[in-house]
Amino acid sequence: MNQENQTTISEFLLLGLSNQAEQQTLLFVLFLGMYLITMVGNGLIIMAISLDSNLHTPMYIFLANLSFADISSISTSVPKMLINIHTKSQSISYESCVTQMYFSIVFVVTDNLLLGVMAYDRFVAICHPLSYATIMQLRLCASLTVIPWVLSNLVALTHTLLLVQLLFCDRNAVPHFFCDLAPLLKLSCSDPMINELVLLILGLSVIIFPFVLILFSYICIIRAVLRISSTGGKWKAFSTCGSHLTVILLFYGTIVGVYFLPSSNHTDDRDKVGAVLFTVVIPMVNPFIYSLRNKDMKGALRKLISKKNFLPVMT
Template identity: 60%
Template sequence: MRGANQSSVSEFLLLGLSRQPQQPQLLFMLFLSMYLATVLGNLLILLAISMDSRLHTPMYFFLSNLSFVDICFSSTTVPKMLANHILGTETISFSGCLTQMYFVFMFVDMDNFLLTVMAYDRFVAVCHPLHYLTKMTPQLCALLVSGSWVIANLDVLLHTLLMARLSFCADNAIPHFFCDATPLLKLSCSDIYLNEMMILIEAGLIMIAPFVCILVSYILITCAVWRVPSTKGRWKAFSTCGSHLAVVFLFYGTIIFLYFNPLFSHSAETDIAAAVMFTVVTPMLNPFIYSLRNKDIRGALGKVVAMKFFLLNNEMG
């Protein structure tokens, strides 16, 4: 069977949720609540930015794209896991597994690129404030986002095609709550050397290069901030960047832990915990960390809520 193009496995079993023996119903409600909070929070951010013309700026344009990506990111994994729990099944087809993996990694790449673009936006705003609007033009912003989508899709397509060529001969139980690359490679009875090398080299470049750009941006931002004579001005600049930095380290820390160490060092429990952090927790925190501490977003959300109550009162009246 080694080297065959067709897999003898037609479906996989996702064991991630069922492997947690303590109070599965409580775990189900926890994931459902986190998913609903992710969708609702990010939808409110999208609605607030679209309805308030004052927020039609490059920073909020990137934030709205990040909110959209985070909704899609969580929606590729959590609903399937919850549906399997309700229906009492654990199965996912071979093609469905590859499709889920494709979208998971595409949205990981998009989060990666958008965090980098947002760091560059903060660099221009802090280091070149007088030229901010001339540098961050709508055309450049659209180009940065569309280019990110193209690169993300090309990157993930390569990994999906490499995974599709592998054979899975007997064991089809994935100790995870979604089709991740690491547990899939462990199940393959084909030679996975090329897949591992491509993850470490090509995917490494996709992740490391943006991370280096973020570090350089913040080094330059720090140098510029320390030249500000006002302590209040320094604090304001650092506070606007602190939330972004927190999510950057949370996101990259879990990615590095999951994908940039030898395959044999992985355990199912630690992989699931790290995956929950970047597929569920981080997207849920996005509205709170990036937006709800921002007075412009809070004001826009207040207008949205007030408008909804006004329309509801008119309908009832």
């Protein structure tokens, strides 16, 4: 159906994180800084992995995809927020709002699924080291890279197709800094029960399935590491998955802290906090976690930022 047959409004108003005029400049500077740090940090990781042949392994291919998802995730929300603050305009067209919602779902879900894939890769590397090259062949590696992107797009497409069936009559003020699904459902003047049910089912699925895979993988990893006799061997095995485990704790710790722990804050405030953490903070800190705790990554980044890699050799 055409949009005109579904809704009487042509745009939404993004109310942002604060309605205090004096806070807008601070928010602009803060989020611009976080956006630039995220772009540079994740961009360097992607470039380092691409240019260093020693990093052309499944673990780093998955990491490059995670960095790309992080860049894309923050780019779906923060630039529009910065534009709105700069122009003192809160408007976003209906089509742009739906598009923004679609891609925000894609990249957050992809992030989550990739964490599960990376956990499986660490499980194979530590629990079956002699068979790693045989198991993680190009075909499987490609499949594990593509599947998260395909599934995340299917999830986003499902939510989008259901959303455009809803009527939006006169309420168009979104109490958020981007078009997130949950606040949009609250604005509909038709019954969003099916949308909310699908949101619950798919939301739990994309959280539980990767989490179960991660939990199983790390239980097996811990058991395998504890069987190693030497302390040095144990430390080396744990160090290979330390960065990934840190990111997992940050990601799922955020889910528990924002959505499961009791709080006196209003639901809208909690949703905003969760959205900022998932779409801005976590994508910003991921490059630091992976680069500071990984010798190979630090070596590749040193090569990348050296003059030999950025400047042509003068002859």
